[in-house]
Amino acid sequence: MKKVNGCQIIEVFEKWSPKKLAFEGDPIGLHIGQLNRQVNKVLVTLDVNEQVIDEAIEQEANLIIAHHPPIFRPLKTIWTDTPQGKMIEKCIKHDIAVYAAHTNLDIAKGGVNDMLADRLGITDTEPIEETSSEHLVKLAVFCPQTDADQLRKELAAAGAGAIGDYVGCSFSSHGIGRFTPVDGANPTIGEVGEPTSVDEERIEVVFPESLQPKVIKALFAAHPYEEPAFDLFKMQQKINVHGIGRVGRMSEEMTLKQFAEHVKDAFKVPALRFVGDPETSIRKVAVLGGDGNKYITAAKRKGADVLVTGDLYYHVAQDAQSLGLAVVDPGHNIEKIMIEGVARNLSKLCNEMKYDIEFIESKVNTEPFQFLF
Structure with missing residues (x-):
């Protein structure tokens, strides 16, 4: 098992619950301390208060992952004789980092x-209610038959043609490409001033809109032509749909x-x-x-x-x-279900990475309300 620091733990966490899913202005991420220290134990909690900090100290946890951000509004001062200031002081004195995942953890699949x-x-x-998604894009590119297999391979390596549990998905049709190179051209096939016909394939692949720059870069790098002919179509179909x-x-x-x-x-x-x-x-x-x-x-x-x-x-x-x-x-406090869920899921993910880390479920009751029956 490998020793790890806080950055590595949060990297695993954010693959599951990426920051980009959070609502705009939601104060997620690192709130107190630093992540570039070795972490042996992580305390998972719904809220962060002084009792939770004391629990982390007792359990010798040096990272806290919370759902509710402990610093929700910007602080102008940190007075250590106030409850919030005292909490921050304790974290710093005991080298405890505090990281918050709020609406991104609400929205994440499995969150x-x-x-x-x-x-x-x-x-x-x-x-x-949907909060984010992206459209699929279809690329149709025309390529000499002799180079089609290599181009398909390079497009797949860039992420094009991945559909569900399948990769390297594409469709091809055959035809004749015609062109005439003019002065200044440096044609791979044909001569300047001579009409040229080439047996070509039309290769069609789909990919998420966010991958378009990477796919187009791969296309130009792998295509044998000086001026590749291609079309891009934004599709109605959505993927990576997330919502609250x-x-x-x-x-x-x-x-x-x-x-x-x-x-x-x-x-x-x-x-x-x-x-x-x-x-x-x-x-x-x-x-x-x-x-x-x-x-x-x-x-x-x-x-x-x-x-x-x-x-x-x-x-x-x-x-x-x-x-x-x-x-x-x-009540709001039912979100404490995340304590067990996050600890269990991160433990599984980190075990797969061979990380030497223990996740502890906070036992502090942070429900502020009491009930009279």
């Missing part, structure tokens, strides 16, 4: 919202009251609030960790019978009633 959906038994899920929240179906229909009990049991919360007729039938379910007030219309548009989310506002609850959308609010 917080997928964890919540899995816990509720929701299947065939899709995002409540999840909506899918339950295996069995139940009433809203039964479903609320199911949510309460699934997330082990002492109490919850719900909006809607208790006898309403529930089959299609939307779930969004944290504050989902902005997404009631999107959830209804997706055909959801109910939205499971936290921090529900009074007037938003009334709006949901008007839309005919039930809402179940088990």
Whole structure:
């Protein structure tokens, strides 16, 4: 097993939950300390407070991965006699780095919202609202038959022609290419001033739009012609679709009251609030960790019978009633499901890399609310 530093751990993490998925302005990434030190233990937590820092010190963890950013708004000063300042001071004194993954972890496939959906038994899920995607691009290039195999190979090496679990996908058709080199040309085939005909292949490959510069560079490097002839077509088909929240179906229909009990049991919360007729039938379910007030219309548009989310506002609850959308609010803290999920997934990924690292699940309860029954 290999010793690793924080940069290597975060590199593994960001392949699963890349920063580019986060909402604009979301303060993700390294908050305290540095990542270029050796890391032996990582503490995974929902929130960062002084108790969590004390837990990290006790467990001898030198990196904390949190869901909620501990420094959400820019600091003008760090006074170490304030709770936040004291927390920062402790981290620095004990060489503990703190890294936050917020909306990028919400959106990532297998991230917080997928964890919540899995816990509720929701299947065939899709995002409540798309946040990013890219179109496929088709390249059609004309090449002498004698050079077609090599060009296909180079395009594939640049990432073109990868479809699902298949690579090197392409389509070819044969024809005759005609051209006349003029003064200043340095033709691979033919002579200046002489009309030329060549047996050619039309090679078609598709690739994500983000790979276009790399694919075009490979095309010009590998193509035998001085002036390759090619077309680019932006396709309607999207790939790498990501979004916030999840909506899918339950295996069995139940009433809203039964479903609320199911949510309460699934997330082990002492109490919850719900909006809607208790006898309403529930089959299609939307779930969004944290504050989902902005997404009631999107959830209804997706055909959801109910939205499971936290921090529900009074007037938003009334709006949901008007839309005919039930809402179940088990609180913001159900996102603590990420503690086990992140620790388990990162442990698996790092084991595959032969990294000598231990992931610890925080046991500190960061739920600020208490309930009176």
